[in-house]
Amino acid sequence: MMRLSQSLSWLPRTKINAALLCLFFSPGWLAAQTAEEPAATQLPDSPSQQAASTETEAPPGENAAAEEAAEAGERPRPQEEARRSYLGRVLAKPMSHLGAPWLIRPERDEEERASESFQQLKLTEGMVVCDLGCGNGYWTLPMARDVGAEGRVLAVDIQREMLQKLRERSARIKLNNIEPILGGVDDPRLPKAEVDLLLMVDVYHEFSHPESMLWSIRRSLNPEGVVALLEYREEDPSVPIKPLHKMSKNQIMKEYQANGFKLVREYNKLPWQHLMFFARDDSPLPEIEPVPAQQVLKDLE
Numbered sequence: 001m002m003r004l005s006q007s008l009s010w011l012p013r014t015k016i017n018a019a020l021l022c023l024f025f026s027p028g029w030l031a032a033q034t035a036e037e038p039a040a041t042q043l044p045d046s047p048s049q050q051a052a053s054t055e056t057e058a059p060p061g062e063n064a065a066a067e068e069a070a071e072a073g074e075r076p077r078p079q080e081e082a083r084r085s086y087l088g089r090v091l092a093k094p095m096s097h098l099g100a101p102w103l104i105r106p107e108r109d110e111e112e113r114a115s116e117s118f119q120q121l122k123l124t125e126g127m128v129v130c131d132l133g134c135g136n137g138y139w140t141l142p143m144a145r146d147v148g149a150e151g152r153v154l155a156v157d158i159q160r161e162m163l164q165k166l167r168e169r170s171a172r173i174k175l176n177n178i179e180p181i182l183g184g185v186d187d188p189r190l191p192k193a194e195v196d197l198l199l200m201v202d203v204y205h206e207f208s209h210p211e212s213m214l215w216s217i218r219r220s221l222n223p224e225g226v227v228a229l230l231e232y233r234e235e236d237p238s239v240p241i242k243p244l245h246k247m248s249k250n251q252i253m254k255e256y257q258a259n260g261f262k263l264v265r266e267y268n269k270l271p272w273q274h275l276m277f278f279a280r281d282d283s284p285l286p287e288i289e290p291v292p293a294q295q296v297l298k299d300l301e
């Protein structure tokens with residue numbers, strides 16, 4: 001892809017970018033990924049999927065876990081099948097690892113102002129952070145640098161190939177505080193109550209099991225831990241991304257509130273994306289009201 005970009009260097013940069021975006025987000029490209037590269041389904045089933053396909057009732061351990069969760073005032077783990085839509089939103093398919101070069105294209109920072117988003121994460125040394133849906137590690141590597149040797153970055157993806165590319169990139173810069181985790185489509189396999197900040201960039205809208213993922217994410221957060229969610233703005237038709245890969249603020253609020261989260265911070269100055277911070281609804285962090293998207297667009301003019 002880099003070579004493609006270079007060979008198109010006679011085109012204005014915006015045209016090259018538009019071409020690349022169309023290539024990666026055209027329905028044909030997506031169909032090819034899902035038909036030939038069923039990334040999620042090639043991986044081994046998560047324990048709960050295996051249980052779903054072989055058991056007619058929950059195994060005794062699962063009942064005990066549900067009872068324990070209820071006693072501790074926790075929500076029980078959702079029993080969820082793969083979905084096509086969720087609360088009125090059609091779900092996108094995971095982006096294939098074949099598109100990985102696009103994630104680390106040199107112009108990404110300029111287009112999305114990624115470093116500005118990154119600063120908003122306010123990472124400090126020693127934090128335990130998670131890059132969920134890490135891909136080939138565009139965000140993971142700077143996260144590892146900022147949390148330092150005392151910190152940890154749990155880097156989760158459902159595609160082994162993405163984790164392999166992440167390993168290669170992180171080996172080159174000699175960081176050893178990154179823990180790659182092969183997640184399941186309904187379970188990121190994170191430790192309980194340890195995560196200070198969990199980042200999801202352009203991934204949440206791809207979850208086939210949004211309730212199960214949000215349940216696991218909520219469980220992974222420490223009491224003051226937050227989710228930092230970056231999604232392309234659906235409300236802005238000028239953002240050059242296919243509609244299935246965008247989310248509206250109202251939809252994000254609907255899905256997160258329904259799954260035990262509250263909005264605690266947001267950053268509304270990015271050119272293409274919403275950046276919203278959610279905490280558990282029982283967190284001591286104060287809840288805020290979102291600035292309406294139309295107001296955000298007006299302020300950006």
Ligand SMILES: C[S@@+](CC[C@H](N)C(=O)[O-])C[C@H]1O[C@@H](n2cnc3c(N)ncnc32)[C@H](O)[C@@H]1O
Pocket residue numbers: 039094095103132133134135136137138139156157158159162183184185186187188200201202203206207208213
């Ligand atoms: C569009 S890429 C974004 C990668 C990275 N966050 C970035 O911004 O460069 C989305 C990634 O999320 C991963 N993904 C999709 N569903 C997932 C899930 N349930 N758990 C973990 N990763 C998932 C895909 O495999 C893919 O690597």
